[in-house]
Amino acid sequence: MKFCSLxxxxxxxATYIGYKDVNILVDAGLSGRTIEKCLENINVNPSDLTAILITxxxxxxxxxxGILSRRYNIPIYANEATWSAMENLLGEIDYNNKCYFKTGEVFNIGDVRIRPFKKSHDAAEPVGFSFFCGRNKATxxxxxxxxxxxxxxxxxxxxIVLLESNHDLDMLINGSYPWPLKKRILSDHGHLSNKAAGEALKKLIEMKSIGIVYLGHLSQNNNRPEIAYGTVTEMLKENGINYEVNMALRYTESDVIEI
Ligand SMILES: [Zn+2]
Ligand SMILES: [Zn+2]
Incomplete structure (x- = not known):
């Protein structure tokens, strides 16, 4: 299994997952050209993409x-509510490239088993994904x-886990965002703070149930990689856990992890 946060x-x-002859892109939230460049940087030909999965x-x-699907004839997978919400934002998608999954139901793309799971966020029916490739799992x-x-x-x-570490609480609360937006980010339908990510990781690591961790989806205005890294690492250390977390960054690909 190959994993790379693009x-x-x-x-x-955008995240790349590869296994055997299957090449999956999870989300495509940048311009088509940028994603093509990211894939080329890790030696994946965009025309070899098997599917784009949307959270x-x-x-x-x-x-x-939409651009990548049209340019390379790639199927897009999403649940029904997400399709309804994004359809007119993607532009024309070929009928054969509109694929559906059900949240909570496992489906396969080639030899990759995929479980889309429910999460709390202010979108129509947002999901996370677990990928099962042979004996390995990435989430x-x-x-x-x-x-x-x-x-x-x-x-x-x-x-392998890519976990959100979106904002530093002090930066968000004292920052320039209007209060309704701050409230939205802090709510149960918003984003996970550095502290909340640290707390979640502490529990998962204590249960010895986790491998390589990437912290990602950092806010541009209310976080910085060194703050997210420092907060989470400190919280783990305070609990006697020495654990090296990795950062999934805004402008560069991560290393390609191959397990
Ligand atoms: Zn979102
Ligand atoms: Zn987002």
Whole structure:
């Protein structure tokens, strides 16, 4: 299994998962050209993409999906509510490239088993994904209002996790966002703070049920990589856990992890 965060953050998200002859893009929230460049940088030909999976209809997750689907004839997978919410944002999509899954129901693309799971976020029917490739599992869980038991259960036993660490609470509260927006981000349908990510990781690591961790979907205005990294690492250290977390960044691809 290969895993690479191509871009992560409030300005655009895309993650690559590869297994055997299957090449999956999870979200395509940047321009088509940027995603093509990211894929080329990790030696994946965009025309070899098997599918684009969509977590939810926000622009930072779908911006380039329509363009890539049209340019390379790639199927887009989403649940019905997400399709309804994003359809007129994507432009014309070939009938054969409109694919549906049901939240909570496992489906296959080639030899990759995929479980889309429910999460709390202010979109039509947002999901996270777990990917099962042979014995390995990777989970993508960003855009989370809070860490529900259901999301935690899906993250458990993952060899690779991309977890949201969206904002520093002080930066958000003291920052320039209007109050209604701050309230939205802080709500159960908003985004996970650095502290909440640290708390969730502490529990998962204590249960020894997690492998490589990437912190991602950082806010541009209310966070910085070193703050997210520092907050989470400190929280883990305070609990006697020495654990190296990785950062999924806004403008660069992560290393390609191959397990
Ligand atoms: Zn979102
Ligand atoms: Zn997002």
């Amino acid at each position: 871009r992560s953050g409030s300005s655009g998200n 939810h209809e926000h622009n930072d997750h779908i911006k380039g999906a 993508i869980a960003t855009d989370l209002g809070y860490m529900s038991k259901g999301v935690a259960a899906n993250i458990m036993d993952s060899d």
